[in-house]
Structures are given as structure tokens and as C-alpha cells.
Amino acid sequence: MKLLLDTHCLIWALTDAPALSAAARTAMARADEVAFSEASVWEIGLKWRKGKINLQPRRVVEQALRDGFRMCALSLEPILLSCELQQKHGDPFDRLLYAQAKHFGYRLLSIDRTLSEFGAQVINPR
Numbered sequence: 381m382k383l384l385l386d387t388h389c390l391i392w393a394l395t396d397a398p399a400l401s402a403a404a405r406t407a408m409a410r411a412d413e414v415a416f417s418e419a420s421v422w423e424i425g426l427k428w429r430k431g432k433i434n435l436q437p438r439r440v441v442e443q444a445l446r447d448g449f450r451m452c453a454l455s456l457e458p459i460l461l462s463c464e465l466q467q468k469h470g471d472p473f474d475r476l477l478y479a480q481a482k483h484f485g486y487r488l489l490s491i492d493r494t495l496s497e498f499g500a501q502v503i504n505p506r
Contacts, residue, residue, distance in 0.1 A: 382413040384452060384486035386477050387420040391435065394443050404489060415450040415486060419476045458483045 385393060385408075392400040393408065408414050425437040445451070454476075461479035462472070474490070481488040 381407075381411050382415065382484075382486045383408060383411040383489050384415050384417065384477060384481045384484075385420070385449070386488060386490035387423045387473065388491050389489045390416045390420050390440070390444065390449075391424070391433075393449075394440060394447065407489065413450055414448070415452040416444050417452045417477055417480055418454045419473050419480070423473045452480055452484060452486075454480075455483075 389400065389404070391397070393414075421437050421441055424433065424435055424440055427433045428435060428437060441451070458476060458479040461483060462475040465475055465479070477488060477490070480486070
């Protein structure tokens with residue numbers, strides 16, 4: 381199984397936050413691959429610049445790679461897929477993460493339960 385972490389889950393995994401359940405940690409440990417998206421790095425960077433979080437995006441990437449996570453690069457097909465979704469979802473980052481998961485064959489570890497309505501295989505991290 382391959383897992384793509386949404387932005388919350390990436391932060392929780394890197395900070396060992398209690399919000400990430402034992403079941404989610406087990407899923408990550410058993411996964412063949414755990415990835416994070418460049419879109420999450422961008423989202424973290426925007427929130428860092430606004431002062432909403434105290435995590436520098438460069439340090440997040442460095443830690444994630446040290447922890448063995450793979451970076452899932454943005455590419456044209458998932459971007460187009462996220463633009464073509466018929467379902468309404470207000471968060472463009474979640475739409476892009478869903479599209480990357482679908483395109484590259486990941487299960488999505490996400491707190492956003494509405495993404496499963498798109499047809500994504502979503503694992504709840506709590």
C-alpha cells in the first residue's frame with residue numbers, strides 16, 4: 381500500500397502529535413511508501429508567511445525526507461484532474477491532494493472525510 385499524507389497528517393507525523401492515531405501510525409509503518417505532496421509544502425509556506433504556523437517549509441521538507449517520506453511532485457495531469465472535479469470542495473489543496481492520490485495510486489491519509497465522496501481511498505488519521 382502507498383500512502384499520501386495530507387498537510388495536517390504530514391505536520392502531525394513530523395511533530396509526533398497525539399492527533400495522529402495509533403491506527404494511522406500503524407498504517408504508515410506498514411505502507412510500502414509514505415509520501416507528501418509539494419502542494420502541502422506550498423500550503424505550509426503560505427500559513428508560515430501569514431504567521432499561522434511556526435514551521436518553516438524548508439525544514440519540513442528536510443525532516444520529511446530524513447524520516448524516509450517520499451516527495452510527490454506536482455505534475456500536469458493531477459493539476460488538470462483537480463480542475464475537472466465535478467464535486468464541490470472549497471479547498472484547492474485538498475482537491476490537488478485527492479487528484480495526486482488518484483493519479484499515482486495512493487491511499488490518502490486525511491482528516492477531510494468529504495474527499496471519499498470523490499471516490500478516493502481515504503484513511504482517517506484519528
